[in-house]
Structure formats: C-alpha cells, structure tokens
Amino acid sequence: MSRIETLDARTVELLARFRTGAVPALARAISVVEGQRPGFQALLHEVMASGPQARRIGFTGPPGAGKSSLVAAAATTYRVRDEHVGVVAVDPTSPYSGGALLGDRIRMNDVATDPGIFIRSMATRGSLGGLATTTKEVVDLMDGFGFARILIETVGVGQTELEITAAADTVVVVLVPESGDAIQAMKAGLMEIADVFVVNKADRPGSARLVKELRQALHLRAGSALKDIPAHHGVDLGRALKRERTTDSAAQEVEDWPVPVLTTNALTNEGVDDLVDAVERHRSWLVESGQLEERRRDRAEGRVRDVVNRELQRITWSSDEVRRLLGEGVLGIAGGEETPYSVARRITDALLR
Ligand SMILES: Nc1nc2c(ncn2[C@@H]2O[C@H](COP(=O)(O)OP(=O)(O)OP(=O)(O)O)[C@@H](O)[C@H]2O)c(=O)[nH]1
Ligand SMILES: [Mg+2]
Known part of the structure; x- marks a missing residue:
C-alpha cells in the first residue's frame, strides 16, 4: 500500500513499537489521533493497511440501562474465553471517570496488568450521535493493534445513539423495564438498529413483559406490517433502511437474522454467556449472508466522507x-x-x- 505522506521519525518509531504490541505505544497512538497531532492521518493509514480484522460490537441504550456493567461482564467473558478485548466507552462528560469506573467493574484480577484487555474512555465534547468525534479512529487503532473483539459503549442520549450502526458490526441494544415499553423502542428507531436486544436488570419487575412486547414488535415488523412507517422523523436511519431494502430485494439464500431478545443481570452475570454467544452467532450470520461485507463497505464510505469533510473544513478555515x-x-x-x-x-x- 502506498504512503499518503512521508512519516516523520517519531511516527516511524511509534509505529514500530505499536507493531511489537507494546501497550504504551497503543495509548500513545490514541493520544496522537485524538489530538489530531501532525502525522495522525499517516499513522492511521499505516495501521489500517491490513483492513478490519476485529469483531466490533456496539452497546447502546438509554442512560443507566446497564451498558457499562454489561460491557464489563461481556469483556470478562471474552477474557475467560481467552479472546483479547478492547473497550471504548464514550462518556458524555469526563474522559477519565467512565473508563476508570469500567475498569473497576471488570471482574478480573488484573485489568491493569492483563495485556489481553485495553479500556479507553472518551469524552463526547458535544459531538452528536452517541460517539465522540474520533471514536471510530480509536477503534481502528485497537483493531490494528490486534484486539479480536472491540466493545463500544455509546452514551445513552435517546434518539442520537444511532451513529453506532456506522461503527459496529453488531449492535446490542440494552433496555430495562424502566426505560419504557416496546412502542417507545420502536419510535426511537431501535428496532432498525438492534441486532440483539437485551433486557437488562432482569431481576427487576416488568422485564418479562418487556421481553414479550419486544418479541411481538419484532414479529410484527418481520411480517412487514410496519415496514413503510418511518421510525422517527429527524432520525437518520439511512443505513438501517438500506440494509432492509437490500434484504428485501436480493434473492436471499441465507435466512434473515432473527433478532434475539435476551435477558441479563449484569450484576450477577446471569445471561451474559448467552449474550456473548448470540453476538458470536450474529457474526457468523453476517459473514454467511454477505452483510458483513456490505456493512464494511458502508462504513468505508462513511469514513471517506468523514475524512474529506474534516479536511475540507481544515483547509477552508485555515x-x-x-x-x-x-x-x-x-x-x-x-x-x-x-x-x-x-x-x-x-x-x-x-x-x-
Ligand atoms: N439491579 C440491577 N442493577 C443493575 C444491573 N445492571 C446494572 N445495574 C446498575 O444500574 C446502574 C447503571 O449501570 P451502568 O452500567 O452504569 O449503566 P449505563 O447504561 O452504562 O449508564 P450510562 O453510561 O450512565 O448511561 C448501576 O448502579 C449498576 O450497578 C442489573 O442487571 N440489575
Ligand atoms: Mg455507561
């Protein structure tokens, strides 16, 4: 692959350390990218040269649903299964507290010294869409570094977390009985983005009812009764709808993915193994149905647009x-x-x- 610019000595040295798997080099690369310091694009270009390898799993849902707790539990499960995991948590306020908290919750003896797990928390700094501006780049770095699974937690901000579909292969939508009923989930466009539904806090009353409602809603939707109803005005469901269209039109040899509705208790780990299994099954389906390739193409297109937009802005205002x-x-x-x-x-x- 060609170079996009000559690498300066520091970037060359950083890349070399990055490629040996030195965790401090990953941390340093993330700072370079987040700060958009000189050479960050060339660095990303080099790191991304081998293409996406990791399985990218997004966790989204309303505030307090238990996304962080579930991400921590899932990360622990992956470590038990001997998979390397990167975690990116997008925190609305502080770039540090969320990550520290998440680290505390991961029930591993040595999160700090286990090279098989890396946690990064990012502030959104007002960016919309539930992700920070450089979240996708940080995920790319973790991918290039060699983490086989990357878990991405979005901020729970209601309507705008849909950007996760542009960053993840598999989207897990986390709901709780308190977050409302299935109709609300439908209105929020969550039916379109969810590859797996999780009703967390299964220890609380109302979770069985929410599971039932969600299954009914998914069933209705599969029956196409609601297919032409826009989920919510103002919500960009571009990719989600496109995904549906192609599924409709293409002669499908592989069956549609039946979105599972699972229950978990993130505090006791109940249901977490099943959740991880469902995510892995979805991965197999993505590969077999050709959807993985399609999602990656969509993602690549989005990324090119992002980079061009950013460059045009920079060129313009400088x-x-x-x-x-x-x-x-x-x-x-x-x-x-x-x-x-x-x-x-x-x-x-x-x-x-
Ligand atoms: N009872 C019960 N409490 C839970 C469960 N999962 C998480 N909690 C608690 O719910 C609260 C919120 O959990 P978080 O994991 O921080 O939720 P979140 O979705 O990441 O929250 P934000 O990132 O702030 O939107 C915490 O006090 C958790 O301990 C569960 O399964 N059962
Ligand atoms: Mg959280």
Whole structure:
C-alpha cells in the first residue's frame, strides 16, 4: 500500500513499537489521533493497511440501562474465553471517570496488568450521535493493534445513539423495564438498529413483559406490517433502511437474522454467556449472508466522507483568503449589503478557483 505522506521519525518509531504490541505505544497512538497531532492521518493509514480484522460490537441504550456493567461482564467473558478485548466507552462528560469506573467493574484480577484487555474512555465534547468525534479512529487503532473483539459503549442520549450502526458490526441494544415499553423502542428507531436486544436488570419487575412486547414488535415488523412507517422523523436511519431494502430485494439464500431478545443481570452475570454467544452467532450470520461485507463497505464510505469533510473544513478555515473574505463579509452583512449566503458563495468560489 502506498504512503499518503512521508512519516516523520517519531511516527516511524511509534509505529514500530505499536507493531511489537507494546501497550504504551497503543495509548500513545490514541493520544496522537485524538489530538489530531501532525502525522495522525499517516499513522492511521499505516495501521489500517491490513483492513478490519476485529469483531466490533456496539452497546447502546438509554442512560443507566446497564451498558457499562454489561460491557464489563461481556469483556470478562471474552477474557475467560481467552479472546483479547478492547473497550471504548464514550462518556458524555469526563474522559477519565467512565473508563476508570469500567475498569473497576471488570471482574478480573488484573485489568491493569492483563495485556489481553485495553479500556479507553472518551469524552463526547458535544459531538452528536452517541460517539465522540474520533471514536471510530480509536477503534481502528485497537483493531490494528490486534484486539479480536472491540466493545463500544455509546452514551445513552435517546434518539442520537444511532451513529453506532456506522461503527459496529453488531449492535446490542440494552433496555430495562424502566426505560419504557416496546412502542417507545420502536419510535426511537431501535428496532432498525438492534441486532440483539437485551433486557437488562432482569431481576427487576416488568422485564418479562418487556421481553414479550419486544418479541411481538419484532414479529410484527418481520411480517412487514410496519415496514413503510418511518421510525422517527429527524432520525437518520439511512443505513438501517438500506440494509432492509437490500434484504428485501436480493434473492436471499441465507435466512434473515432473527433478532434475539435476551435477558441479563449484569450484576450477577446471569445471561451474559448467552449474550456473548448470540453476538458470536450474529457474526457468523453476517459473514454467511454477505452483510458483513456490505456493512464494511458502508462504513468505508462513511469514513471517506468523514475524512474529506474534516479536511475540507481544515483547509477552508485555515486559509488566509477565506479569513479575509469572512472578515469583510461579516461587515457587509452588518451593513446590509451582504447576506450569509452571498458571503458563503464568495468563499466557496474562492476555494474552488
Ligand atoms: N439491579 C440491577 N442493577 C443493575 C444491573 N445492571 C446494572 N445495574 C446498575 O444500574 C446502574 C447503571 O449501570 P451502568 O452500567 O452504569 O449503566 P449505563 O447504561 O452504562 O449508564 P450510562 O453510561 O450512565 O448511561 C448501576 O448502579 C449498576 O450497578 C442489573 O442487571 N440489575
Ligand atoms: Mg455507561
């Protein structure tokens, strides 16, 4: 694979250590990427050269549903099965507390010294969609580093966690009896994004009813009664709908994935083995049905768009001419001779010249 730019000496050295599997080099690479420091794109390019290998599993759901507890329990299960796990937890506020907490919850003797597990918590810093701006890049780094399973916890913010479909191969939606009924889940677009439903806090009253409702709702949906009803206006279900369309039109040799509804108690680990098994089964289905390839293509397209958007923004706002046009334009708007549209047009024309 070609280089996108000449690597500086520090990046070369970092890459070399990264490739030997030195955990501090992974941590350092993540800082470089999160800080978008010079050379971060070249670094990612090198790390991603061998393509995605890891199984990427997203956990989403309303605040307090038990996502972190379940991620910790699932990570523990994977370690017991001798799989290496990377965990990325997106925390709405602090970049550190969430990760530390998650580490505490992972019932392993030595999370700190076990090289088979790596936990990173990221702040969202106001980014929408339930992921931080660089979450996907950090997942790529963990993938390139060699973690076979990567668990991604999104912030539970209601409607906007749907971005997880763009980051994960398998999406686990975690609900609890307190988070409302199946109708609410449908309205929130969760039926479209869930590959596995988990009703956590199965020790609480109401969980059996929620399981039943969810199964009925999934059954209805499979019967296509609700197929043309948009899940929720304003929610971008682009990929989810596309996924459905292709499933409809293509002559399917592999059966549709029957979305399981499982129950767990993340505090006692009850049901967690079954959850991990379901995730692994979904993986096999993804491979056999060709959906994995399709999801990866969609993801690759999204990533190219993201990178182009980011580069265009950077190029735009770091240009002296643009800054000059913007400064003059703002005065023009204040004076009534210009509008934001005329100024923006002048700027884009200048950039395209
Ligand atoms: N009774 C019971 N409590 C649980 C269970 N799972 C998690 N909890 C508790 O529920 C609370 C929230 O759990 P978290 O794992 O932090 O939930 P979360 O979805 O990650 O929360 P946010 O990231 O803040 O949205 C904690 O006090 C957990 O101990 C469960 O299965 N049963
Ligand atoms: Mg959490």
